[in-house]
Amino acid sequence: MSLLKITDLTQRFGxxxxxxxxxxxxxxxxxxxxxxxxxxxxTTIFNMVSGFYTPTEGTINFDGNVINGxxxxxxxALGIGRTFQNxxxxxxxxxxxxxxxxxxxxxxxxxxxxxxRTKNYFKNEKRIExxxxxxxxxxxxxxIAHEYPKNxxxxxxRRVEIARALAAEPKLLLLDEPAAGLSSAxxxxxxxHIRWIHDNFDITILMIEHQMEVIxxxxxxxxxxxFGKTIAEGTPAEIQKNPQVIKAxxxxxxxxxx
Amino acid sequence: xxxxxxxxxxxxxxILFGLLLILAHFKMIDLYVQSVIxxxxxxxxxxxxxxxxxxxxxxxxCGHAGFMAVGAYVSSLLTVxxxxxxxxxxxAILPASMSIYLFPVIIxxxxxxxxxxxxxxxxxxFKTRDDYLAIITIAVNFIIITALNNMDFVGGSRGYMGMKKxxxxxxxxxxxxxxxxxxxxFAIFTVFLIRxxxxxxxxxxxxxxxxxxxxxxxxxxxxxxxxxxxxxFSSGLAGISGGLFAHVIGYVNPGSFSILKSxxxxxxxxxxxxxxxxxxxxxxxxxxxxxxxxxxxxxxxxVIIPLILILVMQFRPEGLMGDKELSDYFPKLKKFYxxx
Numbered sequence: 001m002s003l004l005k006i007t008d009l010t011q012r013f014g015x016x017x018x019x020x021x022x023x024x025x026x027x028x029x030x031x032x033x034x035x036x037x038x039x040x041x042x043t044t045i046f047n048m049v050s051g052f053y054t055p056t057e058g059t060i061n062f063d064g065n066v067i068n069g070x071x072x073x074x075x076x077a078l079g080i081g082r083t084f085q086n087x088x089x090x091x092x093x094x095x096x097x098x099x100x101x102x103x104x105x106x107x108x109x110x111x112x113x114x115x116x117r118t119k120n121y122f123k124n125e126k127r128i129e130x131x132x133x134x135x136x137x138x139x140x141x142x143x144i145a146h147e148y149p150k151n152x153x154x155x156x157x158r159r160v161e162i163a164r165a166l167a168a169e170p171k172l173l174l175l176d177e178p179a180a181g182l183s184s185a186x187x188x189x190x191x192x193h194i195r196w197i198h199d200n201f202d203i204t205i206l207m208i209e210h211q212m213e214v215i216x217x218x219x220x221x222x223x224x225x226x227f228g229k230t231i232a233e234g235t236p237a238e239i240q241k242n243p244q245v246i247k248a249x250x251x252x253x254x255x256x257x258x
Numbered sequence: 259x260x261x262x263x264x265x266x267x268x269x270x271x272x273i274l275f276g277l278l279l280i281l282a283h284f285k286m287i288d289l290y291v292q293s294v295i296x297x298x299x300x301x302x303x304x305x306x307x308x309x310x311x312x313x314x315x316x317x318x319x320c321g322h323a324g325f326m327a328v329g330a331y332v333s334s335l336l337t338v339x340x341x342x343x344x345x346x347x348x349x350a351i352l353p354a355s356m357s358i359y360l361f362p363v364i365i366x367x368x369x370x371x372x373x374x375x376x377x378x379x380x381x382x383x384f385k386t387r388d389d390y391l392a393i394i395t396i397a398v399n400f401i402i403i404t405a406l407n408n409m410d411f412v413g414g415s416r417g418y419m420g421m422k423k424x425x426x427x428x429x430x431x432x433x434x435x436x437x438x439x440x441x442x443x444f445a446i447f448t449v450f451l452i453r454x455x456x457x458x459x460x461x462x463x464x465x466x467x468x469x470x471x472x473x474x475x476x477x478x479x480x481x482x483x484x485x486x487x488x489x490x491f492s493s494g495l496a497g498i499s500g501g502l503f504a505h506v507i508g509y510v511n512p513g514s515f516s517i518l519k520s521x522x523x524x525x526x527x528x529x530x531x532x533x534x535x536x537x538x539x540x541x542x543x544x545x546x547x548x549x550x551x552x553x554x555x556x557x558x559x560x561v562i563i564p565l566i567l568i569l570v571m572q573f574r575p576e577g578l579m580g581d582k583e584l585s586d587y588f589p590k591l592k593k594f595y596x597x598x
Contacts, residue, residue, distance in 0.1 A: 052472075052475075071475070071480075071482075072475040072476050073475055073476075073480045073481070076476060076477065076478040082476050084472075084473070088470050088472060089470075090465070090466050090469040090474075091469060092465075092469055092581060093462070093465060093466070093469065097462060100459050101459060101462055101463065101466050101474075101477060101479065102478060103459070103478070104460070104463055104477065104479040104480070105478035105479075107459060107460055109460070111487060114454055114455055114458035114460050114461055115451055115455065117454060121458070125458070128459055164477065165477075168477065168478050
């Protein structure tokens with residue numbers, strides 16, 4: 001069943017067309033890659049799917065709902081989680097609070113209950129805390145629950161960010177360059193980690209990545225875009241051989257710099 | 259946090275409060291000292307309420323005194339019209355005996371009015387942020403002051419009085435230091451409410467906005483809603499402080515809620531550290547006492563106070579307490595009170 005179906009998606013910023021006529025169809029449970037040279041429009045696509053930009057044209061259909069024009073927090077509540085290229089944790093809040101706050105859409109109590117401290121409030125705060133600790137346990141992060149993210153190593157921060165995105169129980173997880181800035185040892189950990197998430201959570205993953213090691217190892221299906229247009233799509237093996245992809249990444253054979 | 263210590267603190271605080279009231283009742287505390295204590299209470303409410311928006315949420319609101327003015331005028335108008343004989347509004351509508359019970363209700367109504375004013379301003383203002391929000395709130399402060407200056411039924415720029423008569427009426431029914439009691443009660447109540455808000459997962463949404471608004475929005479925090487709620491809550495509490503201020507002094511004029519008053523609030527919050535509730539309380543106490551000590555310097559105190567602010571920003575830009583609470587410095591206090 002198709003989970004995310006993007007049709008004829010176009011985004012223009014003034015005269016600049018960042019993404020044009022994009023078609024994308026993600027089947028439930030897949031692990032997809034989105035690659036392309038810098039400035040190809042990959043992050044723009046993520047920003048449209050997660051609700052930061054309203055597409056100029058086209059529709060984004062997620063799980064039966066048209067989501068273009070919806071605000072990011074509503075989109076998240078519908079089931080799209082996301083991480084960022086540069087880690088965006090709340091650095092002056094404990095890891096546990098980071099996870100807790102990602103369930104803000106589903107607190108289970110009204111605006112007045114924090115003031116009144118009703119039974120329902122305590123019940124739900126306890127539920128949120130237990131769920132957060134459980135999630136941290138699953139990610140083997142329970143020992144750092146009361147640490148501040150700013151004091152953690154980069155690789156761990158990445159894992160906390162992914163855990164935070166999963167706390168909102170998304171059906172689709174968008175990973176924006178998860179391997180950016182990681183050492184090669186951390187990258188191989190990350191590959192195992194993402195595969196493990198994909199196997200253990202009932203989730204579809206779409207990721208942007210520049211490190212071919214990650215993409216070729218993980219993704220079942222890859223889409224290559226350049227200047228906002230799809231230039232190739234297929235399995236990793238097909239993509240590696242595709243002349244257009246090689247051209248986009250390495251330039252024309254005619255203009256080889258000796 | 260020990261239950262035993264907490265009980266000790268509550269009982270101890272209660273006894274202190276009771277002692278203070280008894281001493282005040284039998285005129286064993288100087289009236290001047292009493293009024294300083296009341297100003298401290300008013301400033302605690304004013305500073306902690308401003309710290310919701312400027313401290314915890316990290317936005318920059320500069321017109322907090324405007325909401326104080328709304329609360330002050332609404333509650334003053336209500337008490338004077340309801341409980342006193344006035345040239346313009348005629349006889350008292352309700353007997354003075356009822357004023358004892360209705361006084362806190364009217365103060366809260368003043369707060370609600372200020373909260374609604376805050377909401378009306380927040381809806382268009384929070385489409386912008388940072389500097390633009392600061393400019394809008396300064397403008398709002400001026401609009402409120404100018405409007406009050408031109409409203410004849412509240413005395414215009416001459417100011418509005420008659421609140422003292424209300425207090426005398428209350429004392430005529432039963433001798434009691436009402437204002438001292440209500441100011442301290444409301445101050446405790448305010449700190450209590452803010453702490454409850456800020457320690458809940460719901461309220462922490464505004465801290466998430468301060469630290470990274472984009473991440474907050476993507477992690478399902480409805481940032482727009484949180485901003486409106488926080489701003490409304492903050493301005494409502496400012497309204498309560500205004501109502502109390504008006505009844506402590508017994509006279510209000512638009513000038514007392516000018517941009518200078520807003521600046522006082524900012525000084526208190528930034529001195530305290532952004533995002534520290536105990537810091538705001540401490541700095542409200544210190545600041546009020548400092549203002550009183552510097553009173554002989556007259557206008558020159560407005561040279562010294564900004565100087566203190568400059569020095570703090572130079573040497574301790576996060577404020578005296580940063581985002582730490584008292585219990586982070588003295589961990590033993592955690593037994594007595596759960597700060598975060």
